[in-house]
Amino acid sequence: MDTLRALAAFVHSVELGSLSGAARAMDTTQPTVSKLVAGLEQSLGVRLLRRAPAGLSLTDEGQRFVEHARRMLDAHDEAVADLQQRSTQPRGLLRVSAPVALGQCRLNAMAGEFLATYPDIALELVLDDRFIHPLEERIDVSLRLGGPLPPDLVARHLGTWPRVLVASPAYLAARGRPRQPVDLLAHDYLRYAAGDDGVLLQGPDGPVNVPVHSRYRVNNAVAMLDSVLAGAGISLQPTWMVAGLLAEGRLARVLPRYTGPAQEAHLLYAARPYLPQRVRVLVEFLSERVARLPGKAKSAP
The missing domain is CATH 1.10.10.10 (Winged helix-like DNA-binding domain superfamily/Winged helix DNA-binding domain)
Structure with a gap:
C-alpha cells in the first residue's frame, strides 16, 4: 500500500x-x-x-x-x-484565503502577476470575510485584516491602513459637508451589516463616538463602496480601497482631521522548519505587493 x-x-x-x-x-x-x-x-x-x-x-x-x-x-x-529548495522551479498547488473586498479589488490582479512569474504553480484563491484557519482548512497562506492573531501561526505584519470618512462630491453638494463629528447625525451613514450602531473616530482632541443610525447596511465592502460612489451617503473606508478614488476626485474626504480604527494587515502561515518553496515565494511576493497598497500609514521613525 x-x-x-x-x-x-x-x-x-x-x-x-x-x-x-x-x-x-x-x-x-x-x-x-x-x-x-x-x-x-x-x-x-x-x-x-x-x-x-x-x-x-x-x-x-x-x-x-x-x-x-x-x-x-x-x-x-x-x-x-x-x-x-533553490534547486528547482517552484511548483504545485497553493491555497490562499483573504477577505472578499481585498480579493476582488487587489488580489485578483496580484494573482495574475504571480502566476505569470511562476508558471509551474497553480493558485486557488478562497475569498471569505470569516477567518479561515490555515491549519484547519489546508490553506497555505491567509491574508488577514484586523482581528486576533492565532498564536500557533507565523504572522508577518505588512502595514497599517487608516479608515477615513468619504462621500461622493454629488452627495456633499446636495446634502452639505459635515464640519464636526456631531453633524454626521443629520446625514445618511452607510455601514457594514455586522457593525454596531455608532462610529468611533480619532480626532485632534482624542476619540469621539458618534451614535449614528444607518438606514442602509450591507455585508459586502465592495457593494458599500459602490453605494457611496453612487451618492447614497457617507461611509468609513480603508485607505487602500479609496486612495485612488480620492486622487481622481470621484470621492471626497469628510472630516479630514478624523480617522476611524485602522486596518492591520498580516500574512498568516504555518510555522515550519522548512517552508515549501512555492509557499516561500508566495509569502515574499504578497509581502512586497500588499505593503505597496496606497494609503498605507507611515512607520514611526
Whole structure:
C-alpha cells in the first residue's frame, strides 16, 4: 500500500466531505480513493470513516488520527521542500484565503502577476470575510485584516491602513459637508451589516463616538463602496480601497482631521522548519505587493 497516498486520500475525504471530492482533488477515481482509505483502515486495524447516504463522518478513532495524518503529510512536504529548495522551479498547488473586498479589488490582479512569474504553480484563491484557519482548512497562506492573531501561526505584519470618512462630491453638494463629528447625525451613514450602531473616530482632541443610525447596511465592502460612489451617503473606508478614488476626485474626504480604527494587515502561515518553496515565494511576493497598497500609514521613525 502507498501509505502517503492513502493518508492523502483520507485527509482529502475528511476536508472535502466526500470520497468523490477527494478523488477530484487527487485527480483519480472515487473507487481508487475508497480502496486507499479501506487499505489504510485495514493496516491500522480500526475504522476511520463512517460512510452513509448523508455523507462521511469521522469515527472516534478517525477524529484522533486525522491531525496525525495531516502532520505526517506536512512533514513529507517539508522534507521534499528541503531537498528541492533553490534547486528547482517552484511548483504545485497553493491555497490562499483573504477577505472578499481585498480579493476582488487587489488580489485578483496580484494573482495574475504571480502566476505569470511562476508558471509551474497553480493558485486557488478562497475569498471569505470569516477567518479561515490555515491549519484547519489546508490553506497555505491567509491574508488577514484586523482581528486576533492565532498564536500557533507565523504572522508577518505588512502595514497599517487608516479608515477615513468619504462621500461622493454629488452627495456633499446636495446634502452639505459635515464640519464636526456631531453633524454626521443629520446625514445618511452607510455601514457594514455586522457593525454596531455608532462610529468611533480619532480626532485632534482624542476619540469621539458618534451614535449614528444607518438606514442602509450591507455585508459586502465592495457593494458599500459602490453605494457611496453612487451618492447614497457617507461611509468609513480603508485607505487602500479609496486612495485612488480620492486622487481622481470621484470621492471626497469628510472630516479630514478624523480617522476611524485602522486596518492591520498580516500574512498568516504555518510555522515550519522548512517552508515549501512555492509557499516561500508566495509569502515574499504578497509581502512586497500588499505593503505597496496606497494609503498605507507611515512607520514611526
